[in-house]
Amino acid sequence: MLWSTLLALPLAAAAPSGLEWAKRQGGTTMLRFGCAQVVIDRLDPLVNPGQLPSTHMHQIVGGNMFNATMTTGDVSQGASCTTCAFSKDFSNYWTANLYFKARNGSYKRVKQLGAANQFSDNFSTQIGGGILIYYVSASPGKVTAFKPGFRMLVGDPGKRTPNVKLQNCYRCYTGPNFGGDNAAPCADGKLDTIGLPTDVCKGGIRSNILFPTCWDGVNLDSPDHKSHVAYPSSGPAAFLSLGGNCPASHPVRIPQLMYEVVWDTTPFNNKADWPTDGSQPFYLSYGDNTGYGQHADYVFGWQGNELQIGMDATNCMGAKCKTMVNQDIAKAKACSVKSRVNEEKDAWISKLPGMEM
Ligand SMILES: *[C@@H]1O[C@H](CO)[C@@H](O)[C@H](O)[C@H]1NC(C)=O
Ligand SMILES: *[C@@H]1O[C@H](CO)[C@@H](O)[C@H](O)[C@H]1NC(C)=O
Numbered sequence: 433m434l435w436s437t438l439l440a441l442p443l444a445a446a447a448p449s450g451l452e453w454a455k456r457q458g459g460t461t462m463l464r465f466g467c468a469q470v471v472i473d474r475l476d477p478l479v480n481p482g483q484l485p486s487t488h489m490h491q492i493v494g495g496n497m498f499n500a501t502m503t504t505g506d507v508s509q510g511a512s513c514t515t516c517a518f519s520k521d522f523s524n525y526w527t528a529n530l531y532f533k534a535r536n537g538s539y540k541r542v543k544q545l546g547a548a549n550q551f552s553d554n555f556s557t558q559i560g561g562g563i564l565i566y567y568v569s570a571s572p573g574k575v576t577a578f579k580p581g582f583r584m585l586v587g588d589p590g591k592r593t594p595n596v597k598l599q600n601c602y603r604c605y606t607g608p609n610f611g612g613d614n615a616a617p618c619a620d621g622k623l624d625t626i627g628l629p630t631d632v633c634k635g636g637i638r639s640n641i642l643f644p645t646c647w648d649g650v651n652l653d654s655p656d657h658k659s660h661v662a663y664p665s666s667g668p669a670a671f672l673s674l675g676g677n678c679p680a681s682h683p684v685r686i687p688q689l690m691y692e693v694v695w696d697t698t699p700f701n702n703k704a705d706w707p708t709d710g711s712q713p714f715y716l717s718y719g720d721n722t723g724y725g726q727h728a729d730y731v732f733g734w735q736g737n738e739l740q741i742g743m744d745a746t747n748c749m750g751a752k753c754k755t756m757v758n759q760d761i762a763k764a765k766a767c768s769v770k771s772r773v774n775e776e777k778d779a780w781i782s783k784l785p786g787m788e789m
């Protein structure tokens with residue numbers, strides 16, 4: 433996504449650069465950086481702790497502490513490497529994988545791409561298989577970074593009815609090289625949809641998942657992994673809500689965390705291979721071809737005060753920010769976690785792992 437356009441969005445007509453807009457707001461930071469794949473596995477330490485395998489497959493990025501069980505505590509203390517551009521970010525970020533279902537009923541996993549070249553740093557364009565992560569802070573007022581042990585979940589894999597578009601949406605890329613990557617996430621009336629696109633996307637499909645920006649200030653987690661955080665009670669939702677008011681129950685403003693996943697669906701764009709009833713053939717790993725059940729998990733794992741440094745900085749855009757420490761892509765890609773559930777991840781398969789269909 434073109435973040436200068438993104439940050440200019442609240443001003444509608446005038447479109448200054450991201451930095452220019454940030455200065456006018458009195459200080460905005462948008463960390464936007466890639467994290468390469470650390471493992472693909474059927475684990476979910478938040479929702480199904482200790483379960484090997486968990487209910488469905490995930491694409492996981494970040495630190496190498498990721499495991500079937502991740503007890504509370506400071507994961508940055510246990511991890512020895514990370515796949516993220518910021519070398520002190522040992523957090524884990526994960527989402528569902530996407531699969532193509534062929535006419536004969538077989539499935540094949542759709543590969544994830546890196547970030548669009550024209551708007552990105554050299555690290556983030558090379559994270560094929562990874563996820564692009566955003567942390568945004570904007571005035572007015574302070575944004576409080578997450579604390580060690582903090583975790584949260586957004587979305588619900590059981591949901592099959594539409595979401596709030598500005599919190600969870602899909603962009604249908606119109607052509608090669610991320611064609612149509614030209615508006616704030618979930619804000620384009622035509623290219624962004626609440627459900628998975630119903631027709632061929634010539635440049636692939638992007639998923640944006642936006643986490644709540646308000647915290648109860650006390651709990652690092654909650655039984656449903658959601659109730660300790662909330663979306664703003666007033667003002668527009670999600671990315672446009674940075675100035676929105678937090679409800680009294682969740683008074684602490686936290687960074688706007690967003691995941692951006694790009695699937696290279698282009699090898700599956702031949703409509704002759706699509707279902708004869710005209711439906712679209714892509715399924716999320718928990719057996720959903722509506723896309724409404726898209727969800728994302730987060731376990732905070734930045735070392736020390738590093739994320740707060742970023743959130744307190746002004747005018748940082750992208751994958752570099754003042755004193756925050758980076759690493760190069762080769763080092764990031766050398767970091768991985770061994771898969772614990774041995775299942776096929778690349779070949780054609782007769783059913784989605786864990787799904788009775
Ligand atoms: C995951 O947990 C298992 C069991 O506690 C342990 O044997 C393994 O080393 C852990 N893996 C990582 C990557 O920490
Ligand atoms: C199903 O269709 C796909 C795509 O045409 C093909 O590659 C695969 O081999 C087929 N699988 C079976 C079991 O026939």
Ligand SMILES: *[C@@H]1O[C@H](CO)[C@@H](O)[C@H](O)[C@H]1NC(C)=O
Pocket residue numbers: 553554
């Ligand atoms: C990215 O890498 C390419 C090739 O290694 C180089 O030509 C280009 O200048 C780099 N761009 C930036 C912004 O570092």
